[in-house]
Amino acid sequence: MTDQDEIETLPKFDQTMAWVVFDANEAVIAPLRPVLRDYNVTEQQWRAMRVINDRRIIDATGLAEAAMLHPTSVSRILRDLELRNLVVRQPDAGDRRRNVVALSPEGRELVRTLSWHVLHFMREHLRRFGADRMAHLVDELNALREVIRDV
Numbered sequence: 559m560t561d562q563d564e565i566e567t568l569p570k571f572d573q574t575m576a577w578v579v580f581d582a583n584e585a586v587i588a589p590l591r592p593v594l595r596d597y598n599v600t601e602q603q604w605r606a607m608r609v610i611n612d613r614r615i616i617d618a619t620g621l622a623e624a625a626m627l628h629p630t631s632v633s634r635i636l637r638d639l640e641l642r643n644l645v646v647r648q649p650d651a652g653d654r655r656r657n658v659v660a661l662s663p664e665g666r667e668l669v670r671t672l673s674w675h676v677l678h679f680m681r682e683h684l685r686r687f688g689a690d691r692m693a694h695l696v697d698e699l700n701a702l703r704e705v706i707r708d709v
Contacts, residue, residue: 593675611669
């Protein structure tokens with residue numbers, strides 16, 4: 559079998575796992591984009607703020623990993639959020655050489671406001687797709703991710 563023969567056996571791109579997952583992600587995120595624009599928040603800033611909200615206090619490295627963002631992007635995102643008074647940086651109590659970041663009161667309020675919209679979309683997804691199916695899908699995608707990471 560030649561390299562060309564192997565390429566010809568690939569499934570059509572729109573039938574690959576990568577494309578289907580990417581396309582599903584786009585379908586989930588698309589309705590939220592106008593809301594984020596209304597509040598002058600990028601998708602990456604929103605992901606960062608959600609992680610900070612969940613963790614309460616986190617360092618830049620942990621934020622990059624948890625929000626699946628490139629470390630240089632995290633530096634820019636945090637700078638922009640800090641300029642808007644949405645996050646505050648402070649020295650880590652356990653290691654003064656490191657800084658940690660937390661949401662400011664304004665940041666917490668923005669997360670609360672945007673979360674209302676996110677919950678609206680999530681409820682609609684659950685209504686249309688079904689709560690049991692959604693829970694199963696999330697479980698299966700988490701299992702798939704773990705299997706792929708083990709390779």
